[in-house]
Amino acid sequence: MPSQLQKEIKRLKQELAEKEKLIKEQAQTFSHYKKIYGQSSIVAQIGIWECALPTEELTWSDYTYDLFELPRGTRLDRSHTLACYTEASRAELVKRRSDAIAARSGFTLEAEIITFGGKSRWIRITASIECQNDIPVRIFGMKQDITDQKLSFDHMMYLAEYDQMTGLANKSQFLLKLSSAIQGDQVASGHGYLLLIDLDGFKPINDEYGHIAGDECLKEISNRLKSINHSYKEIFRIGGDEFAIITTEIQDIKAVQKFAQRIIDCLSEPFIFEKQLLKLGASIGIARIVGDSVPDVFVNADTALYAAKAAGKATYRCYNPNMGSCAVRISV
Template sequence: MENAADDTELSFHRSGCRLASASQAPLYSLLERLHAVLTGPFDRQTIWQLHRQINQQAALIREADIALAGAEIFERASVAASMGTWRCELPSEQLTWSGGTYDLFGFHRSHGLVRGDILRTYSEESLARLQKVRSDAIETGSGFKLDAEIQGPDIGKRWIRIFATVERQNGEPIRLFGIKQDITEERTVFEHMRHLAEHDVMTGLANRTQFQVQLAKICGPSGSGGALMLIDLDEFKEINDTLGHGAGDECLIEFTRRLSTICQCADLIARIGGDEFAVLFSPATDRHTIERVAQRLVDAAKAPMNYSGSVFNVSASVGVAFAEGETPTALFTKADHALYAAKAIGGDAFQG
């Protein structure tokens, strides 16, 4: 087990410790000389030298106090900012943390720092990335910045940002040091904004932008292959016109529930228009399964829906197209033709 060192890890904090030691060392000699002057004959030169030495000693003590006070202020500010300093000696892997770093990981400050225990707090993906960038940094001597996910019984899931610098001596790495900062709130806001950019607000499904990105991945010579299913609700306009947009919204939300339940084998489900939906399947899903899903969607759409005491029904038309090296536009056009073929026979059916 590697014992945690004192929290005075910052350079000016260490300077404060050195100043404190420097101020103590000559103090005993100063007291001895002062005693000799007071008990001996009057000597103006000796008294002047003592006065100068006392002033120098006082200056050292003031510098030490300032350095230690600055380190304490930095430590308090670091904790308030949810960040802390860290150091890892190489090759021993001995760790030193400031108090703020203990708080980030939910460890008590008296907790012995065992690197294996700390690594187990990282998610599998974050740990793999951390080990890669750390190894590269030690090999090349360059620092790194990494966002990583950690988890613990006292902190739950948390995102931290790690800044690291490599210190070398005679060309050999001797230590890693830097700062770790809590970015959980920043990450939450980022994920929320990304979700809004990629998903439909009403239904929570992927939006047309995200659909286009995923469609491109299954198309073309380098695409993965798969299938595209397009769905359109047949009587949706009449619901809006007769029962109002509130009923129309409830219709879309309820159909989304049914669509999500039936298409659990799909890679992506998206709302790409008012009452238009798209579903992408990977090549792992065979044609028979996709056609069975299409028929189940047609059947599920017909189940009665309720809104403010009114019961109403809709039906769905479904078009299916299988990727065969086409461009995204060509595959979409092929599925769209199948969809309108289903509508041409009266809707409430699928074609493919």
């Protein structure tokens, strides 16, 4: 009997040793794959993160630490890491996270952070919820640095929406703004004004002094327009030497006429280019922002601009139906 018991103990010890060996091998394998996974994450520049619920205990991969410029292995406190997000991004993150936990779903978010090292970065966050018996127990996902992508996209959007030479919004933005102003007029029964501005004497300067002088003229004119009208987003360069201002703040015709004269006086002041005194002028056509479409308002303002040119330039005219129709110089 004792010998049988000893045999059983021996068998159990051998079985235990084999299991311990297996566990050790599995642990080594797990550690190996975890290391490869972590290195792959760094190479791919994708950070892995998870947060236990409801304890809010965070776990980050090495690259996530790098992303936030925090020494690897530093003890994590969610309140401290959350403080890295800008106010707008933090508010959106809190909302998306709360909604995802409530819905047992996930989300993707592009957020701006200020790293622990003081750098501004944009990151893309993906998150999923893990549940047990329909109770959320973990939220996890990836964080990726998209700063370069964001800057490239913003620059591309800037090129699409703004004139590179003057920094003013371009014609596409003008059409959107005018359409929005017309829709606002139809809803609110108010009105604003469209001012089309065409430079007088620009072509002779361009021909005599060259395109560099012409470019400097356009930059100077745009700066002067900015100094007159403080709402920069409502000033547009819509053609070679043609500008537009949309104002929904001025409701009185006398006030808009005074504004137009102020523009003419300002743009008529000479300026120096390479020791040469250059002089420009401006003619302005004014039309109320009222009608069924963008072309309606634009044609009215352009008709008034033709009338101002015909009156001897360096003046303005307000549209009225008695002006009749004319060929529109600028296509819409």
